[in-house]
Amino acid sequence: MTAVETAQPERRTLTGALGTFTSRHAAVLPTIAAVAILIVLLVGAQMYFGNFLTARNMSALLLDNAYLMVLAVGMTFVIVTAGIDLSVGSVMAFTGIFGASLLASGVPLVIALPAMLVSGAAIGLLIGVLVQYFNVQPFIASLAGLFLGRGLAFVVSLSSIRVEDPALLWLQSTRFRLGDWYITPTGIIAIVAVVIGALVMHFTRFGRTVYAVGGSAQSARLMGLNVARTTVMVYVISGLCGGLAGLVLTAYSGAGYPRNGIGTELDVIAVVVIGGTLLTGGRGYVLGSMIGVFVYGTIKTIISFMGAEQSWTHIIVGGLLLLFIVVQRAIVARSERGS
Amino acid sequence: MLADTDVPPVVEMRGITIRFPGVLALDHVDFFLRPGEVHSLMGENGAGKSTLIKALTGVYQIDSGTIAVDGQARRFETTADAQRAGISTVYQEVNLCSNLSVGENVMLGHEPRGRFGIDWNGVHREAERHLTSLGLELDTRSMLSSHSIAIQQLVAIARAMVLDCSVLILDEPTSSLDRGEVEQLFSVIRDLRDKGVAILFVSHFLEQVYEISDRITVLRNGQLVGEHLIDDLPRDALVTEMIGRELGDLAALSKNADREIDRTGTPVLRASGVSRRGVLQASDIDVYDGEVVGIAGLLGSGRTELVRMLYGADRADAGTIEVDGREARMHAPRHAIGHKIAFSSENRREEGVVADLTVAENMILGLQAQRGWLKPVPKAERDAIVAEYMDALGVRPADPTLPVGNLSGGNQQKVLLARWLATAPELLILDEPTRGIDVGAKADIQRKVAELSEQGLSVIFISSELEEVLRIAQRVVVMRDRGQIGTLDSSDVDIDALIDYIANSEEGSVTR
Numbered sequence: 001m002t003a004v005e006t007a008q009p010e011r012r013t014l015t016g017a018l019g020t021f022t023s024r025h026a027a028v029l030p031t032i033a034a035v036a037i038l039i040v041l042l043v044g045a046q047m048y049f050g051n052f053l054t055a056r057n058m059s060a061l062l063l064d065n066a067y068l069m070v071l072a073v074g075m076t077f078v079i080v081t082a083g084i085d086l087s088v089g090s091v092m093a094f095t096g097i098f099g100a101s102l103l104a105s106g107v108p109l110v111i112a113l114p115a116m117l118v119s120g121a122a123i124g125l126l127i128g129v130l131v132q133y134f135n136v137q138p139f140i141a142s143l144a145g146l147f148l149g150r151g152l153a154f155v156v157s158l159s160s161i162r163v164e165d166p167a168l169l170w171l172q173s174t175r176f177r178l179g180d181w182y183i184t185p186t187g188i189i190a191i192v193a194v195v196i197g198a199l200v201m202h203f204t205r206f207g208r209t210v211y212a213v214g215g216s217a218q219s220a221r222l223m224g225l226n227v228a229r230t231t232v233m234v235y236v237i238s239g240l241c242g243g244l245a246g247l248v249l250t251a252y253s254g255a256g257y258p259r260n261g262i263g264t265e266l267d268v269i270a271v272v273v274i275g276g277t278l279l280t281g282g283r284g285y286v287l288g289s290m291i292g293v294f295v296y297g298t299i300k301t302i303i304s305f306m307g308a309e310q311s312w313t314h315i316i317v318g319g320l321l322l323l324f325i326v327v328q329r330a331i332v333a334r335s336e337r338g339s
Numbered sequence: 340m341l342a343d344t345d346v347p348p349v350v351e352m353r354g355i356t357i358r359f360p361g362v363l364a365l366d367h368v369d370f371f372l373r374p375g376e377v378h379s380l381m382g383e384n385g386a387g388k389s390t391l392i393k394a395l396t397g398v399y400q401i402d403s404g405t406i407a408v409d410g411q412a413r414r415f416e417t418t419a420d421a422q423r424a425g426i427s428t429v430y431q432e433v434n435l436c437s438n439l440s441v442g443e444n445v446m447l448g449h450e451p452r453g454r455f456g457i458d459w460n461g462v463h464r465e466a467e468r469h470l471t472s473l474g475l476e477l478d479t480r481s482m483l484s485s486h487s488i489a490i491q492q493l494v495a496i497a498r499a500m501v502l503d504c505s506v507l508i509l510d511e512p513t514s515s516l517d518r519g520e521v522e523q524l525f526s527v528i529r530d531l532r533d534k535g536v537a538i539l540f541v542s543h544f545l546e547q548v549y550e551i552s553d554r555i556t557v558l559r560n561g562q563l564v565g566e567h568l569i570d571d572l573p574r575d576a577l578v579t580e581m582i583g584r585e586l587g588d589l590a591a592l593s594k595n596a597d598r599e600i601d602r603t604g605t606p607v608l609r610a611s612g613v614s615r616r617g618v619l620q621a622s623d624i625d626v627y628d629g630e631v632v633g634i635a636g637l638l639g640s641g642r643t644e645l646v647r648m649l650y651g652a653d654r655a656d657a658g659t660i661e662v663d664g665r666e667a668r669m670h671a672p673r674h675a676i677g678h679k680i681a682f683s684s685e686n687r688r689e690e691g692v693v694a695d696l697t698v699a700e701n702m703i704l705g706l707q708a709q710r711g712w713l714k715p716v717p718k719a720e721r722d723a724i725v726a727e728y729m730d731a732l733g734v735r736p737a738d739p740t741l742p743v744g745n746l747s748g749g750n751q752q753k754v755l756l757a758r759w760l761a762t763a764p765e766l767l768i769l770d771e772p773t774r775g776i777d778v779g780a781k782a783d784i785q786r787k788v789a790e791l792s793e794q795g796l797s798v799i800f801i802s803s804e805l806e807e808v809l810r811i812a813q814r815v816v817v818m819r820d821r822g823q824i825g826t827l828d829s830s831d832v833d834i835d836a837l838i839d840y841i842a843n844s845e846e847g848s849v850t851r
Contacts, residue, residue: 224418
């Protein structure tokens with residue numbers, strides 16, 4: 001039998017190489033755009049302020065946004081399956097105040113920590129089951145999760161609870177230094193979450209099924225993949241990340257507070273999308289979401305350097321988000337025309 | 340090509356019955372699939388082909404009957420169960436993930452794993468091996484979406500090979516392929532058959548069925564009509580088995596077909612060489628004042644595609660359309676509406692009636708759209724129109740305030756017909772107006788169409804029921820395999836001649 005696909009003869013031209021690249025890696029383009037924007041922001045800020053790209057400043061970027069990064073890892077899983085999880089901000093608040101109250105009543109961290117993670121994962125499980133088995137729109141199911149989490153946070157305490165537990169405070173106060181660079185254990189937690197998330201997405205069958213479900217749940221089912229388990233699992237992972245973010249944020253602020261993270265779910269969705277994950281599912285990277293967090297954090301820092309209102313952060317992030325959604329739409333439209 | 344009845348079947352389905360609310364989708368159907376054969380499953384829309392396939396692949400649960408694979412009784416609850424039993428399916432719309440690479444699509448769920456999770460080099464090596472065994476040379480790291488549908492079909496087959504299947508089901512795999520791509524697919528199918536894989540093939544294209552199959556099983560209305568070796572079943576016998584004969588009071592209706600049509604002037608509509616790559620081959624049709632032109636052909640023959648292009652719902656790549664002798668642009672339905680052409684879709688529920696609106700509102704919808712939304716139809720005029728058509732078409736129950744969704748299919752069809760008639764069109768295109776409706780409503784609709792055409796309305800009438808077409812249309816455009824194969828005077832042919840023409844005629848030649 002003759003070869004069916006008439007493979008284009010290998011020509012070492014720029015357009016040929018570009019063609020091969022786009023036919024293989026079209027999905028990476030939005031993330032590359034995010035990296036480009038990050039570089040432009042950093043370089044631009046350095047040229048404008050002169051003292052922006054400092055080790056101190058860059059280290060703080062990770063430290064200040066560690067909780068956001070943890071949430072973004074979970075959200076990436078959910079959005080790649082074409083879902084959405086609006087509950088993460090209030091799950092973070094609930095697990096944070098829950099953990100803080102446990103610690104305040106003398107429970108050691110080794111018990112409080114798993115309790116926080118499990119309670120976050122439990123809310124995720126609830127959302128996942130609603131989405132998968134009761135056929136509820138992810139938007140609605142996770143909205144229920146949002147209210148549930150916020151309500152539970154207020155049940156635990158109406159006001160903030162200070163954390164005195166030395167182990168938890170250690171997570172924030174310890175600084176591993178390298179020259180002027182430093183990283184706290186909370187920063188390490190965020191980085192580890194990103195690395196594990198990226199590995200799971202790329203190197204496990206579960207991770208690949210997440211992409212398949214996002215590409216087409218119907219196809220994935222007909223291909224014999226376990227769609228139901230995967231769908232539930234991504235929400236559990238997102239809830240788990242919510243619990244972990246609750247820990248990170250409580251350590252960061254030294255207290256649990258039931259009003260934490262109001263609107264954070266939208267920031268998380270924004271950074272994930274800016275990082276190159278398609279809201280319609282099937283494409284995206286955990287590492288891209290990390291870039292998205294850095295873009296977001298950099299914008300925030302620039303605005304505080306300028307001494308402007310922080311509300312400008314939201315305006316700029318909103319504009320970027322719009323830009324990215326249009327860019328993604330254009331890329332998707334192009335690949336649809338190509339097929 | 341063994342096709343030997345003595346070979347024990349790899350799949351034995353006996354007495355399969357599946358009931359949906361209000362419908363008996365499959366009624367005690369037996370089906371056997373033997374290794375090393377290509378077995379075609381034939382039947383018109385609603386005959387139960389897809390249902391039978393879905394029973395075999397674990398998508399639907401059977402209500403009664405038994406399925407045995409390799410002599411072992413099985414019960415498939417999910418697609419994964421069927422795949423484990425060695426049954427793989429390639430569907431019409433490629434069910435792969437276009438957001439992933441070719442190699443990943445082949446291996447998804449079966450990726451070779453090393454110590455650190457998925458071994459990506461191994462994935463692409465394995466995928467390449469399976470693709471090469473089908474004679475495909477592809478960059479396995481390229482995205483699936485960067486390849487044509489034909490290649491994607493072959494990738495789906497390669498995936499089936501990974502599962503080590505002994506049964507491969509191909510459900511309408513060729514419906515979006517062109518001639519050369521079909522050849523590629525067929526050479527892969529033959530190759531697999533010679534390796535002993537049992538292949539279940541479903542296609543609406545008779546030519547292809549006769550080219551590739553060793554055996555044919557025919558279903559009609561959820562029942563088994565017969566199983567034949569391909570050589571024992573001439574095409575006309577197959578078409579007859581698929582369509583069946585329709586008797587009863589319809590046949591008593593007077594023949595509108597015999598009315599003389601004056602074809603000396605300019606036609607109301609003339610389309611020549613209308614085509615679109617991969618969808619429709621060059622087809623001609625012309626309709627004169629007061630004429631009913633039927634379009635006959637099996638499902639998938641290009642009937643709907645042709646009229647959708649006439650109406651501007653889809654765009655043609657080539658060909659010209661003339662209205663009243665002047666060339667017309669048909670790029671959107673509003674162009675057609677501007678030329679007083681109305682189109683009633685075969686898809687009654689999705690593209691036709693608005694179930695939650697009342698009968699009266701549904702009837703007035705077309706007229707309102709024509710006038711523009713800023714000029715409401717005066718209430719008196721509206722009531723008059725509704726009353727007129729309720730009566731003329733015999734809509735039952737005769738209450739214009741009921742939601743259309745509560746009416747039977749036949750009465751919904753009457754409401755649709757009224758909607759288009761209210762716009763006073765010069766040409767009415769009816770796509771399968773009588774499908775799935777009871778005989779009484781069918782007769783009402785046919786009578787109304789005949790009456791209107793006598794008064795000067797031109798009609799294009801599509802139906803799967805050939806007797807109906809021959810009864811109502813003066814001329815019949817015959818289509819097969821996505822193209823027109825001829826135009827016949829219906830007074831010159833009877834149903835057997837038409838069946839024979841659909842089944843056997845050489846493309847392009849007009850034998851009467």
